[in-house]
Amino acid sequence: MKNILYSPEHQACFNYKQDSNHFIQVKHCASTSEWSHTVQTTEVVILLEGSAHISFDFVLNKELKKGHMILFAPGTQFKVRTQKGVSILLLPVQESIRQCYCFSMYQLKAVKTSKQEYPGVLGVKPVIQTFIQELTQNLAGGLLCTGYMKLKTEEFLILFRAYYTKEEQATFFYPVLHENSSFTDFILKNYRQVKKVNEFAQLYACSLSNFDKKFKKAFGISAYKWMKGKKMELIYHEINTTNKP
Incomplete structure (x- = not known):
């Protein structure tokens, strides 16, 4: 996709790449490399290309491949190791955002699931893959507006609500399902x-x-x-x- 038009106008806007809590980005790790990251706000990690082993909390060398996604709570430190290289989409999620206007993610607390299923690694379904392709193309083209990223985050949550079972959702969001x-x-x-x-x-x-x-x-x-x-x-x-x- 070509770069956006009138880029100087976008870059001059106070909404351009300013709010780090909403900033969606793609991280590329070269082969035989390591990368450490501390999560500032709830964050969805999606593997776009390649494979990697991720370690965090009591989890060591959890293998993730292309098409896998996982959610981390604020404050989590994780390390990524890759042998052949990996591209990762980092999508921050504000917990206060509802999955839709009629359903809050905190209602998932009532859904029976086992903590033993954590970490809740899910596969990216075709509808989410289409969403990711459009999002990454626009990011690469220079559309780094905070307003756009907030809308895409809301869209991701609505699609997640529509195409994943409540059991899958409860397992995925387990780290941030709290009362207050x-x-x-x-x-x-x-x-x-x-x-x-x-x-x-x-x-x-x-x-x-x-x-x-x-x-x-x-x-x-x-x-x-x-x-x-x-x-x-x-x-x-x-x-x-x-x-x-």
Whole structure:
């Protein structure tokens, strides 16, 4: 596809590639290379070409191939290793965006699924493939408008709602299916900055008792146990994916 017309006008607009929380991009990794990434907002990772092994949390060297996609929650650190090269589409998803006006992704919490199915790797269906082809062509042509990317994100969620079963959706969105979206979004984005629960409560400008009540309601366990588990995940990930002793 040719480049967009009047590109200087688009680039001068304040919406042009400004909001990193909505910026969709294609990442190319050369053969025999590694790439580490920390997720800032909920992000869908789709393999466009090639294959790779992805490590994150307690998951080591999960093989993903062309046509596979996976979702990561904010704060997740993952490492990509590829032998023959890989192209990856990174599509940020704001949790507050509904899959459609009549159905919120949080309603998927009621759908029975097993945590053992996580990570929920799904295949890209033909309708999503068509969506991806148009999106990547426009990105390559210079259409880097934040407004366009927000619309494409909403379109992706609507297509996902229309063509995947509720069980597939629940497994895929499992990492971000919580009760209080704004609170859990704050937790996932900031838990690496603090060492203790009382520091977290101070950061949220909340008393320790109220913070813990809010936390238990959102995550189902105490903040202390949750943070301890996250530290274990981080240590396990770094021992197995870095040179740290």
